[in-house]
Amino acid sequence: MKRRTLLTSTLALGTFGSIRPVxxxxxxxxxxxxxxxxxxxxxxxxxxxxxxxxxxxxxxASHMFVRNNGLLPLSFDAHSWQVAIDGEAxxxxxxxxxxxxxxxxTWHELALQLExxxxxxxxxxxxxxxxxxxxxxxxxxxxxxxxxxxVLEVCGVADKAVYVGYYGTDRHLSGxxxxxxxxxxxxxxxxxxxxxxxxxxxxxxxxxxxxGGPLRLVxxxxxxxxxxxxxxxxxxxxxxxxxxxxxxxxxxxxCEAVAPGSEVTDEEMCIIExxxxxxxxxxxxxxxxxxxxxxxxxxxxxxxxxxxxxSAVVSIDFGQTWLPATVNSPRNRxxxxxxxxxxxxxxxxxxxxxxxxxxxxxxxxxxVVPGWNPKGYxxxxxxxxxxxxx
Ligand SMILES: Nc1nc2c(c(=O)[nH]1)N[C@H]1C(S)=C(S)[C@@H](COP(=O)(O)O)O[C@H]1N2
Ligand SMILES: [Mo]
Numbered sequence: 001m002k003r004r005t006l007l008t009s010t011l012a013l014g015t016f017g018s019i020r021p022v023x024x025x026x027x028x029x030x031x032x033x034x035x036x037x038x039x040x041x042x043x044x045x046x047x048x049x050x051x052x053x054x055x056x057x058x059x060x061a062s063h064m065f066v067r068n069n070g071l072l073p074l075s076f077d078a079h080s081w082q083v084a085i086d087g088e089a090x091x092x093x094x095x096x097x098x099x100x101x102x103x104x105x106t107w108h109e110l111a112l113q114l115e116x117x118x119x120x121x122x123x124x125x126x127x128x129x130x131x132x133x134x135x136x137x138x139x140x141x142x143x144x145x146x147x148x149x150x151v152l153e154v155c156g157v158a159d160k161a162v163y164v165g166y167y168g169t170d171r172h173l174s175g176x177x178x179x180x181x182x183x184x185x186x187x188x189x190x191x192x193x194x195x196x197x198x199x200x201x202x203x204x205x206x207x208x209x210x211x212g213g214p215l216r217l218v219x220x221x222x223x224x225x226x227x228x229x230x231x232x233x234x235x236x237x238x239x240x241x242x243x244x245x246x247x248x249x250x251x252x253x254x255c256e257a258v259a260p261g262s263e264v265t266d267e268e269m270c271i272i273e274x275x276x277x278x279x280x281x282x283x284x285x286x287x288x289x290x291x292x293x294x295x296x297x298x299x300x301x302x303x304x305x306x307x308x309x310x311s312a313v314v315s316i317d318f319g320q321t322w323l324p325a326t327v328n329s330p331r332n333r334x335x336x337x338x339x340x341x342x343x344x345x346x347x348x349x350x351x352x353x354x355x356x357x358x359x360x361x362x363x364x365x366x367x368v369v370p371g372w373n374p375k376g377y378x379x380x381x382x383x384x385x386x387x388x389x390x
Contacts (some may be wrong), residue, residue: 003097032233044068048136055282059139070181073169078214086237091156111335120379128376138300144201164191165241166228183243212224220334221306230355260372274305279357286385302357303336
């Protein structure tokens with residue numbers, strides 16, 4: 001597949017690292033409705049969303065980043081789909097069709113932010129292997145479905161339950177049908193939260209193939225790798241789930257901070273749970289030309305894993321002074337929050353706008369890449385855009 005169209009570097013400002021060019025998507029790798037995404041890997045398909053395309057209140061399917069660890073399932077027959085619930089800590093194992101789920105349980109619709117644990121990985125040094133996400137592995141769609149809690153309760157959650165794991169029908173890259181692509185999970189308390197959904201719809205439509213249709217888990221606020229796509233089995237475990245990509249350095253970071261480049265053993269790694277506070281400037285697009293005599297409207301979103309964003313500030317002088325921005329309440333718990341303000345520039349020429357969000361425990365985004373870890377997770381450094389004042 002040929003790479004084409006080099007965008008100007010001002011469009012490519014990410015978090016705080018070097019300013020690198022971004023390549024446009026090779027044609028044909030993604031379905032046409034996803035053409036505006038930036039493809040990071042073709043097999044498996046991984047594509048991120050440029051910041052300015054995340055300006056919507058709710059992320060449309062066309063602008064939702066794609067992160068696959070394997071190949072899409074071969075068939076998506078919603079009519080015959082079954083999800084089995086079992087595991088050592090499941091008292092009454094059973095299966096549900098999609099119709100059973102719809103007819104048995106109350107329907108809920110929630111806006112839930114899903115951020116890949118590796119969002120921002122491209123800025124780590126020494127570099128971490130894996131998809132070189134800049135800022136675009138975040139979405140907040142409106143997910144429709146039933147509460148995982150309601151389903152699990154019908155199946156009986158034993159007192160000894162510790163974790164809930166998922167299995168999906170995607171296919172291993174090796175082609176070996178015996179190999180599981182990914183099978184992650186969440187602590188029982190997270191699985192039983194009222195916001196954790198077994199979703200059948202995205203933005204009022206059946207979930208698109210790429211995003212896990214016809215049935216996926218949505219556990220907002222945790223690394224999105226726990227939100228299993230194409231789910232056909234859930235296991236209520238009496239121990240920490242030990243499925244594919246639960247161990248080693250997958251979605252785990254050193255329990256104690258290490259110097260960049262350190263070797264870390266498996267025993268020294270801990271599972272990532274809530275994601276840290278982060279934000280993105282979604283309007284205007286980086287590189288905009290703006291007249292000196294007009295104020296510039298700024299818009300973005302902030303999110304903070306299991307927490308909420310309490311405040312946000314912007315700087316137009318490289319962090320020397322900060323101005324307050326307005327932060328809206330979330331539509332529901334675990335949804336991202338609109339951040340907006342406007343700024344006036346005092347001089348012509350090249351400027352940057354920096355945005356920093358602070359969570360409800362007073363923890364702010366760092367200005368530089370925090371906490372080096374072997375796989376490059378959890379870079380929540382501030383986002384910045386370029387503005388040419390004319
Ligand atoms: N079955 C299955 N579920 C999966 C994955 C996968 O490869 N297979 N990838 C996970 C990861 S790492 C992320 S970040 C999210 C991405 O969801 P999206 O592609 O709908 O944005 O799905 C998660 N669920
Ligand atoms: Mo991910």
